[in-house]
Amino acid sequence: MPEHSDYQGLIRLPAPGARVVVRYLIPTGEATDALGELLSADDHTLVVDGVRGVVRIPVDSIVAAKPVPPRPERRPRPTD
Numbered sequence: 001m002p003e004h005s006d007y008q009g010l011i012r013l014p015a016p017g018a019r020v021v022v023r024y025l026i027p028t029g030e031a032t033d034a035l036g037e038l039l040s041a042d043d044h045t046l047v048v049d050g051v052r053g054v055v056r057i058p059v060d061s062i063v064a065a066k067p068v069p070p071r072p073e074r075r076p077r078p079t080d
Contacts, residue, residue, distance in 0.1 A: 014067045016040050022048055022065040024057045031063055 013020060021035045034057060036050025046057045046065075 011062060011065045013038060013041060013046070013065055018067050019070055020048065020065060021068050022046060022057055023063045024061045025063060026061075035068070 016038050018038050019036065020038045021033055023031050023033050026032055034048040034050050034052075034055045036048045036055075039047040039049050039054070041047070044059055046059065046062070048055050048057065
């Protein structure tokens with residue numbers, strides 16, 4: 001999978017369309033995660049479509065990021 005830009009000289013992300021997890025700082029100084037599909041990335045912002053919706057993450061607030069495997073398929077419930 002081709003990698004995207006090199007953020008802050010440390011973080012390398014796959015191309016848009018891949019599933020990623022991104023840890024970033026919120027205004028309170030606490031860290032939170034965005035897990036989902038990487039929609040776009042440029043020198044200023046990452047856009048991730050996750051379970052909480054579309055999140056725009058300023059690149060300078062990113063602590064860590066990496067690609068993750070596809071979401072596992074749900075197993076069917078057994079019927080009685």
